[in-house]
Amino acid sequence: MKKHNFYAGPSVLPEYTKQKVAEAALDFAGTGLSVMEVSHRGKEFVAVMDEAIALVKELLNVPEGYSVLFLQGGASLQFLMVPYNLMKAKAAYLNTGAWASKAMKEAQFFGEVVEVASSKDKNFNYIPKSYEVPADVDYLHITTNNTIFGTELKSDPDVPVRLVADMSSDIFSRPIDVAKYDLIYAGAQKNLGPSGATLVIVKDDVLGKTGRQIPTMLDYQIHIKNESMFNTPSTVAVFACLQTLKWLKENGGVAEMEKVNIAKADLLYGELDRNKLFVPTVPAAEDRSRMNVTFVMAPGYEALEKEFLDLATAKGMVGLKGHRSVGGFRASTYNALPLESVQALVDAMKEFEAIH
Numbered sequence: 001m002k003k004h005n006f007y008a009g010p011s012v013l014p015e016y017t018k019q020k021v022a023e024a025a026l027d028f029a030g031t032g033l034s035v036m037e038v039s040h041r042g043k044e045f046v047a048v049m050d051e052a053i054a055l056v057k058e059l060l061n062v063p064e065g066y067s068v069l070f071l072q073g074g075a076s077l078q079f080l081m082v083p084y085n086l087m088k089a090k091a092a093y094l095n096t097g098a099w100a101s102k103a104m105k106e107a108q109f110f111g112e113v114v115e116v117a118s119s120k121d122k123n124f125n126y127i128p129k130s131y132e133v134p135a136d137v138d139y140l141h142i143t144t145n146n147t148i149f150g151t152e153l154k155s156d157p158d159v160p161v162r163l164v165a166d167m168s169s170d171i172f173s174r175p176i177d178v179a180k181y182d183l184i185y186a187g188a189q190k191n192l193g194p195s196g197a198t199l200v201i202v203k204d205d206v207l208g209k210t211g212r213q214i215p216t217m218l219d220y221q222i223h224i225k226n227e228s229m230f231n232t233p234s235t236v237a238v239f240a241c242l243q244t245l246k247w248l249k250e251n252g253g254v255a256e257m258e259k260v261n262i263a264k265a266d267l268l269y270g271e272l273d274r275n276k277l278f279v280p281t282v283p284a285a286e287d288r289s290r291m292n293v294t295f296v297m298a299p300g301y302e303a304l305e306k307e308f309l310d311l312a313t314a315k316g317m318v319g320l321k322g323h324r325s326v327g328g329f330r331a332s333t334y335n336a337l338p339l340e341s342v343q344a345l346v347d348a349m350k351e352f353e354a355i356h
């Protein structure tokens with residue numbers, strides 16, 4: 001049976017990516033060797049890294065003066081690499097959920113962390129709008145998409161200080177103005193590839209200014225100088241990311257992705273607002289994520305939760321169970337999830353409503 005993959009991460013990938021990785025698992029670039037068994041210093045793999053970096057720059061329109069890196073350690077390592085490299089004494093964080101909170105926890109090892117606003121009072125079901133950023137902070141850190149709580153900041157904010165963004169779960173889902181950011185990071189396993197690679201886009205001139213000694217592997221400048229090859233990169237993951245980047249380019253890039261993502265989100269939220277059995281957990285339409293759609297059974301129908309999950313599972317839908325801190329359901333609708341999968345979910349909701 002065809003599966004509809006709603007997992008939050010690792011998550012659905014384009015057929016193109018899976019096909020190319022499968023081929024290269026046996027014969028990579030005509031070498032007669034698997035992509036798993038070639039040197040990262042060989043010309044074939046160096047070409048992969050170079051092309052992946054060039055495509056990130058092209059697809060996101062990265063301006064001059066920025067470097068693109070493929071690192072390891074996930075977004076979680078960026079929680080500490082960012083303050084290690086950028087924070088002199090004080091940094092501001094917008095607390096929009098579990099990942100933002102984890103980023104704040106790591107930053108506290110390096111200086112004072114100012115929480116400019118938090119949506120914790122409502123279990124992170126909205127994005128705080130009015131807050132002041134102290135002028136003397138080294139940067140403001142935001143999480144553009146809150147994978148667990150289903151909220152998303154869908155525009156690039158104007159802030160008077162340096163801006164750092166965790167875009168792990170919505171990078172490449174819409175055009176962004178990279179010039180507004182000083183550093184962007186994203187674990188690959190939500191919208192780009194398998195786990196094991198972490199994308200970093202950093203403005204070169206923000207680095208080297210803290211006066212702090214940085215251990216070699218945690219120093220962005222070392223990775224920039226060595227073109228993401230200071231040590232052995234996650235070769236297979238980077239190869240897979242490259243395939244998704246090619247697929248993105250072939251399919252109209254991030255502008256086209258945004259159109260399809262809006263269509264998918266409109267379809268699903270439209271049904272959630274209409275169907276009497278379900279309610280979305282994020283009330284304000286402007287805060288609703290296009291990547292992770294969180295919803296619960298409507299009041300009075302809570303007991304039907306398992307029955308709906310079973311119905312969806314029987315129709316080939318996987319990964320719909322909500323995160324334990326929100327409950328209910330979460331449908332992750334990343335770039336590679338086809339509209340048909342969202343339609344299948346909407347049809348199942350309509351069918352369930354008719355039964356009850």
Ligand SMILES: *Cc1c(COP(=O)(O)O)cnc(C)c1O
Nearest residue numbers: 074075076099147166168169187
């Ligand atoms: C998944 C996720 C993370 C954690 O990523 P790891 O690669 O597991 O460290 C951090 N931030 C956001 C927004 C995420 O979705």
